Amino acid sequence: MRFSISVTDGTARLGRLDTPHGVVETPVFMPVGTRATVKGITPDQLAAAGATMILGNTYHLALRPGDEIIAELGGLHRFMGWNGPILTDSGGFQVFSLTDLRKITDDGAVFRSHIDGQIFELTPAKAMAIQENLGSDIAMCLDECPGSDATPEKVTDAVRRSILWAKICRDSHRRDDQAVFAIVQGGLDLRLRQECAEAMAQLDFPGYALGGFSVGESPEQMHALLPACASFLPTEKPRYLMGVGRPEDILAAVAAGIDMFDCVLPTRNGRNASAFTRTGSLRLRNACHRRDSRPLESDCGCYTCAHFSRAYLHHLFQVDEMLGPTLLSIHNVAFYTRLMREIRDAIREGRFAEYRVSRAAQRSAAERGSVDALGSEDSASRLTET
């Protein structure tokens, strides 16, 4: 893997990531495909929606179908029919999110499988071995990700352990067609963040991630910390903010100098009938869309917006048809990839700051306007109903 930065605009960067499965322009958003599928949409649909790189997950795939089976079947790319780059998360996040089902020591994390309760042990070396079996383009170090309510002692310990594990990951990793990224922890403590980043930098990884964000802290807290946290990372290496986020979070992070993102929001919210638009989200289950012939966004150009009305999408969710989640997932992924494309264009043209401001203005103007718009639309639909 190679990474190069072509243009900077303030601290925002335009770059390219060369992987064994293709080139990715950054800043990039990676849809999440935890279980060897970006839920609800095919690889073709994913590519058509503009996705270039996606995520898979160590923990989930090790449990089912098993990383050895995936290796036997030709690796994750072939197994799931996605030929673009894949980044696999290490299972570190599951150490956090499956908190009731695990125990952590310096050796690793012991899980009770959330599927059948069987014991499953994830050590740093094992996380590497599994990801090598999966054959992702980028593997992540096993880390410990404390929640935002963790005590300072716990956060400090998570930093210590994440560094310890990163060393083991680096030393046990074999595949040279796979890059390994380290994950910086430290919660909301800048000193810890810096300490962790410097220790990780000394281990000389090809890329670095910020972990431990969007785990319960406020968006304002995260936004405030990002510029410093990003600045602690090596300039010439790709920077990945894990699990983030909403469009406004991504804009803030790009401004801070982040290159890569992943988040379940576009696909999860899509399945749950919520569509992203420039002017805020649309909840397609809501009755106000019943007679709305407009597409989700008139200027979107995704498959969903090119062919279907809000009324139709509303109908699909009303009758619980599986096409509804699929079409909204397609739109939401397209929405995110378009956001990233516009971000890259803006950086290239040296107007990222203005772009970010205009984007925020668009949203807040819509929020102000939509009070009236929704009000009148609402009363109009009530009139037609009675």
Next chain:
RNA sequence: GGGUCGGUGGCAGAGUGGUCAAUUGCACCAGACUGUAAAUCUGGCGGGCUCAGCCCUACGGGGGUUCAAAUCCCUCCCGGCCCA
């Protein structure tokens, strides 16, 4: 015509003298979702208010018993089943 069982909120279906404005499911309405234990979860769902409380109208219609009835009695209407 006789017998019998039954009629509960949009629907299905609990409750069978007070703790019932009435369990639950569906439907409906709204909200949440940030390295996916999520096509999930949460809230609302008779009306009104000076709303952690109070008032009104409610369990087919009418009447009655009782301090108190969706729950007991009488009667009428409607429906299922059985007999003629």
